[in-house]
Amino acid sequence: MAVKTNKASPKKTNTIKLKFDTSWSYAPAPESKSAATINKQYDLFINGEWVKPAGGKYFDTINPANEEQLSEVAEANVADVDKSVKAARTAYEKVWKKMPAKERAKYVFRISRMIQEKARELAIIESLDGGKPIRESRDFDVPTAANHFFYYAGWADKLEYAFPNRVAEPLGVAGQIIPWNFPLLMAAWKIAPAIATGNTVVLKPAETTPLTALKLAEIIQESDLPPGVVNIITGAGATGAAIVNHPDVNKIAFTGSTDVGKIIQRAIAGTNKKATLELGGKAANIIFEDAPLDQAVEGVINGIYFNQGHVCCAGSRLYVQESVAKQVIRKLRDRIESLIVGDPLDKNTDIGAINSKQQLETIHKYIKIGKQEGAELYESSCKLPGKGFFCRPTLFTNVAQSNRIAQDEIFGPVLAILTFRTDDEVIEKANNTPYGLSAGVWTDKGSKIFNMTKRMRAGVIWANTFNKFDPSSPFGGYKESGFGREGGLHGLSAYVNTV
Ligand code: NAI
Ligand code: MG
Secondary structure, three states: OOOOOOOOOOOOOOOOOOOOOOOOOOOOOEOOHHHOOOOOEEOEEEOOEEEOOOOOOEEEEEEOOOOEEEEEEEOOOHHHHHHHHHHHHHHHHHHHOOOOHHHHHHHHHHHHHHHHHOHHHHHHHHHHHHOOOHHHHHHHHHHHHHHHHHHHHHHOOOHHHHOOOOOEEEOOEEEEEOOOOOHHHHHHHHHHHHHHOOOEEEEEOOOOOOHHHHHHHHHHHHOOOOOOOEEEOOOOHHHHHHHHHOOOOOEEEEEOOHHHHHHHHHHHOOOOOEEEEEOOOOOEEEEOOOOOHHHHHHHHHHHHHHHHHOOOOOOOEEEEEHHHHHHHHHHHHHHHHOOOEOOOOEOOOOEOOOOOHHHHHHHHHHHHHHHHOOOEEEEOOOOOOOOOOOOOOEEEEOOOOOOHHHHOOOOOOEEEEEEEOOHHHHHHHHHOOOOOOEEEEEOOOHHHHHHHHHHOOOOEEEEOOOOOOOOOOOEOOOHHHEEOOEOHHHHHHOOEEEO
16 A cells, blocks of 8 residues: 655654644534524423423523523422422322332333433533533533433332342432532432432422423423422522422432531421431542652543532642652643633533633632632633633642632632642641542552541542542542432432331
């Protein structure tokens, strides 16, 4: 076969000069909006039907990447919450708890298959409504949501193996309130184990990202799930509070801010309601000098800039061993310069839009605080789109343990870098936080990994990786990060009484 020579290539030179040029760019590769159908208006999904809100009120959900309205959704008031809890109760007593478990499993399985069939549309809507890059919603959020339904479909008729020598009984009606950072995935985390174990559900998505949960309601309707087993209602904090305070709800599952988590705990104190709360985090990602540094840097980047840092388990505090700190910081600075910030629907985008104006303001507030506290700021020089809510990937060096940027959950693409010398020192520093959701350790030594994971107070600890999820692994926190576990076998026990 003839070998073609490239005429433009330099002739007979011994050295090829490679110039590192940061101005190169990819051609735009946008996913098509036309592959997704979004209604102009959405009502409430109660008892298998779409019903108008009792108060007649609707509110907008916008695309945070261009601030344009996508749709308007119903605002559920106390009467609507009551209606959905009644529907869930009736479905529980009359149909769902009596149904043989293997029949229940078929519905859960069917929902997962339908999520797969509509994966592309769900991914597009997730990115439009919430601002996350399409690569993430397509490759992570939607497939993982489907996997959760598959996983719990498998458990539905095997509860006697999950809880040997015991009988697992459902709790009844579960009120589920979810945040805006993983809208479809959080809905799956909550609904799948609940219905697989025989409970019925009233779920409320966050007010800025209701659309994929409403698409899931369409899927559930198409799946022929008996009416009332899953009810999906929209609204803001007041709607959530009405679910929490409803006397006929048996369990509250909440993911969101620590402040609201505390309100919920107070509200259900003295009642028979069970609860699982998954709240904030300030994860320590720890790099030891013997770690494979390039992989560690990639893991740190994924840990903090994934989903714009809107991740409760984001590795927002980086502890680097002093001997390699300079090297690691240089690599991180180079790497954030190459991250692509922009249109969430573009397949090349690494960092999409911040979920809301309010959240962007919170992030800016913390960047200002970091500077005032004397930390050194480095941010990517990338150009931000003119419209929408965007934030450059940012890192701070010279951070002190007591600085607020090292203590508070920022929930944005902002990394605080600290250094350490010994294992004991870093363990003490890593644990010195009100949170305890997750952590990461990067080292070549297995013994060090075990030492660290034993002594760190965090629900999930990743070793030589970060932000990896699987339906079979439990997830949840210590201290102010909440209590209870979701995922895996542990996630089943949150929805049953064992007798
Ligand atoms: P949030 O906690 O107010 O919202 C989460 C969900 O709770 C939403 O569905 C909301 O409508 C609902 N909610 C609000 N007030 C409620 C109440 N009194 N009773 C029942 N439900 C209620 O979180 P927000 O304000 O959107 O974000 C603020 C901060 O919280 C973020 O900056 C971040 O630090 C943290 N956060 C943590 C999350 C996590 O995954 N752990 C998720 C979202 C936010
Ligand atoms: Mg929105």
